[in-house]
Amino acid sequence: MDNTLIELMNVSKTYSTAAGDFTALKNINLKVNAGEFVGIVGKSGAGKSTLLNMINGVDQLTSGVVIVHDGGEKISVHEMSEDGRALWRGRKMGVVYQSFQLLPMLTLIENITLPLDFSDNFKPRESKARAMQLLELVELEGHANKLPAFISGGQQQRVAIARALANDPSILVADEPTGSLDSITADHIFDVFEQLVSNQGKTIIMVTHDSSLAGRFSRNLRITDGELADEDDSAESKVDKTMRRRKK
Amino acid sequence: MMRPRWIKVFHDLWDNKARTLLVVFSIAVGVFSIGVIAGAYQIISNDMSISYAANQPANVELRTIGFNQDVLGSIQNTHGVLDVEARRVFNMRVRVAGTEKWTTLDMVAFEDFEANTVNLLIALQGDAIPKKREVVLERDALNHIDVQVADVLEFQLQDGSTKTMPVVGIVQDTAMGAGDFLASPYAYITMSSLQYLRQPALYNRAYVTVEAGGDDIRHIRVIGADLKDKLEKNGTRVIRTRFSETYEHPLASTVNAILGILMALGILIVFLSSSLIANTLSALLNQHLRHIGVIKLVGGRRRQVFVMYLVLIMSFAALALLMAVPLGGQGAYGLALFISSELNFNILGYRIVPTALLIQVAVGLLVPLIAGLSPVISGSRITVLRALSGDLTGDESQPQGQQQTRVSWFDWMLIRLTRMLALRGIHFPRPFIISLRNTFRRRGRLILTLFTLTMGGAIFIAVFNVRATLHDYIDSIGKYFVADVTLDFDQPYRLREIEQMVMQVDGVAGMEGWQFVSGELLDANGEVLENINIFGPPADSVLIEPLLVKGRWIRAEDVRKLALSEAAYGYFPNIKPGDHVTLKIDGRAEDWEVVGIFKFVDREGVLAYAPYEYISKMNNLANRSYSFRLITENHERSYQNAKAEELDKFFRERGFKVRVAQAGRATLDTAVESLDTLVMFLLIMAILTAVVGAMGLTGTMGMNVLERTREIGITRAIGADDRAVMQTVISEGFVIGAISYVLAIILSIPFTYLLSTIVSLAVFETPIDVVYTFMGYVIWFGLVLVLSVVASILPARNAARLTIREVLAYE
Secondary structure (H helix, E strand, O other): OOOEEEEEEEEEEEEEEOOEEEEEEEEEEEEEEOOOEEEEEEOOOOOHHHHHHHHOOOOOOOEEEEEEEEOOEEEEHHHOOHHHHHHHHHHHEEEEEOOOOOOOOOOHHHHHHHHHHHOOOOOHHHHHHHHHHHHHHOOOHHHOOOOHHHOOHHHHHHHHHHHHOOOOOOEEEEEOOOOOOOHHHHHHHHHHHHHHHHHHOOEEEEEEOOHHHHHHOOEEEEEEOOEEEEOOOOOOOHHHHHHHHHHO | OOOHHHHHHHHHHHOOHHHHHHHHHHHHHHHHHHHHHHHHHHHHHHHHHHHHHHOOOOOEEEEEEEEOHHHHHHHHOOOOEEEEEEEEEEEEEEEEOOOOOOEEEEEEEEOOHHHOOOOOOEEEEEOOOOOOOOEEEEHHHHHOOOOOOOOEEEEEOOOOOEEEEEEEEEEEOOOOOOOOOOOOOEEEEEHHHOOOOOOOOOEEEEEEEEOOOOOOHHHHHHHHHHHHHHHHHOOOOEEEEEEOOOOOOOOHHHHHHHHHHHHHHHHHHHHHHHHHHHHHHHHHHHHOHHHHHHHHHOOOOHHHHHHHHHHHHHHHHHHHHHHHHHHHHHHHHHHHHHHHHHHOOOOOOOOOOHHHHHHHHHHHHHHHHHHHHHHHHHHHHOOHHHHHOOHHHOOOOOOOOOOOOOOOHHHHHHHHHHHHHHHOOOOOOHHHHHHHHHHOOOHHHHHHHHHHHHHHHHHHHHHHHHHHHHHHHHHHHHOOOOOOEEEEEEEEEEHHHHHHHHOOOOOEEEEEEEEEEEEEEEOOOOOEEEEEEEEEOOOOOOOOOOOEEEEOOOOOOOOOEEEEEHHHHHOOOOOOOOOEEEEEEOOEEEEEEEEEEEOOOHHHOEEEEOOHHHHHHHOOOOOEEEEEEEEEOOOOHHHHHHHHHHHHHHHHHOOOOEEEEEEHHHHHHHHHHHHHHHHHHHHHHHHHHHHHHHHHHHHHHHHHHHHOHHHHHHHHHOOOOHHHHHHHHHHHHHHHHHHHHHHHHHHHHHHHHHHHHHHHHHHOOOOOOOOOOHHHHHHHHHHHHHHHHHHHHHHHHHHHHOOHHHHHOOO
């Protein structure tokens, strides 16, 4: 049975600059299956963030197609309008960035309910309960009414993850989520991601420049100068690897 | 739980109080200005006519040589006349018993105060009906004499002796002096007191109301002409007639025109504040790019972002309205009250003016909406990627992805200039050069800031020029009839006799005897068009410096020839020297030749000059006169006053029947004071525009500092101390101020022309020559530099306070 959730076909991205054209992604083809924890590793400027922005529809591609399968429906991300992509992203895909991107004037609980509000799923009591549930998941329920400035970077990133889960999307994309954290905090964050994959069956695509994290993904991809290579050389299927992790 | 998007909007409003206040004040200034002017305009245009009409103003005023009860009866019986009241009006010098200062009052004698039906008096204090040897004062008199009810006044008789009468009450007379800025204050007595003051028991004024057509000036003129004919046929010479409509205050058009000018300035303030709002909202949206990025990242759509920021703008507007509407209402009432007290009419009390309220609400909501629409639309349209990367924090004029790779022309010029000067040993401080470059980085913002500051400056300078222009015009108008001292007698005296007398008084350098004739200007059908007053100074008068528009000035040999004021164009648009006009003088129609046309205040009606040499023959007063114009050695007001006083005493002591000795400067100063009130209002509006300009600069500097926080951190990291950081910011404000000053100088020229022309057309009904004064330029130079520095100090202090860690961790 085809378990493909995300499909990139011949995706290219070229930026026009004063210095001339620069191709950030070169003819990328990729299939991500449901339940995979995919790590895209690459050096700075290799094109990993660009690739992630193609998947979540934050950036426009130059050529190619990005398809997301949603309950038998095939959604071509880049055929939607900017507004359509925003609504789809809010409901179906959680996004986590290195710099947390929390709104500084809102409390943690308000930040988490923000996607519910914009995707028209906001019901005062239920939304609050959902936000508290997510805060418990990231072990921050005691800080619900604090502003982001009053908690640590690691805690902020956990709030960002909770916010990404607000609408219970099946896919999470994360751009260097541990990049600005110390190693112990980064490890805790990684644990959260792993639990989301193993306990909740989420599909996660994470980009990082840190090659040492490769062992923790169910599937490793390396991006170099805009070209993608699958690093998993074992015969073991990627899904099996994930399942094995889940059993652990 | 409230929706998080509205919580964000609330925080945007509340957390940055300085920014909120800046936007709210920017909106409020415009709403307030418009509210004050619109409200005052509504109150005045409504109440002025009602208050005027309520006191049964005379439609026709006839000023005559004395007449009695029989003549009054014949006026009353004239067809079309509803009511008539006769009075005797004469002026007297008055002072509070026991004091030194004399004031000239127009004494108005009534036959019967209780039967008062025309030009009604309103009782304000004490008894409004004086008995024999009692006096009641018009409230305006209190501005000239320090007197209270029950005080005793001394009245100077022609022989210099005095009589006393107690003040028994204060009244208001809204009709009698309406339209005459220069009228002396009035005092009211009974006819029975005239003998006590050695005045004949004869009337010299008739105040007439018409039966129908009280608002038809042509009809009123016809009745006025009939009355004049009738009186003159009965041997009562009419010196002057005045006509006015019942429901039209004589100064209504002037006041409306002035309020119109203030309204134009109010609209300008709204316009300027809108650019300030646009600037601030654009900066706010730039600062909020990341927020918008996050909102769109978690599912926010364009419309939702748009509505959020629209609500924010409307919240600013609502706060501004809360502040400006009540203040504007009070301001409107205050302004209306001030104008009504200056022009002696009453307003019907404080009230909310619905039209003004509506205008305020519309301005308060629409202006920020329009000003903020463009930044909000572009902010809501931005893509997530650009928003999150803070792409617009650079120069918005640069297209996406195309970073500037070449030095701008300004920087190139600056580099060349600094190098050139450095080669000659002239070195600019480095922070100043950074400031210069910073100034031109945000061109859109700079243009809006310069626009507000320049407009404020240009109007400020223009108002001073307008003031100088009006003063100059009053002076030039004065040169048609104002001498250092005017000496009027109750009977004619020989010129030589008076000349010999005045030359005995120290400081008198010359004297001229003048005569006057009044008549009516007729049209081709013999119908009365307008009154005409003909002045008869000597043809070689040194007192007159006419501004001739066409033709020549009068000559001694001229017979039935006159020079006409420009007001004649109102009746004869093509009139030119050599043409003839028909005048009705002493009941006879005569043809006079026009020799020249001169510039003069149209409001005063048609004025003409003919030589004394001819007028004195017409009046059968050759070599004699009632009125003498004296030239003194010194032309200061205090000197003129002293000489007038001395001459008055000198002639009275020698038995001359002196009516009044008046200093010329005092008359002109009264006119100047009235105009200065108008200038003061213009100045208030100019200061408001300057305040908007300064607020714009403060906002701009605040935004610039905020956006350059990281740069400031870097300069501090490489060794810049507090002083250097502050110096960079303040210098930038200074540069903006200096540029705006240069632009304001240029813009002040057309503004001066425009304002002077509008004001002179409103007040004098004629355009006047513009005069420039350095005063406005000097004051604005000082003010704009102070404003620039002050506006930059707060942002500079904020910048200097930031630690390196804070600024490098910014965002």
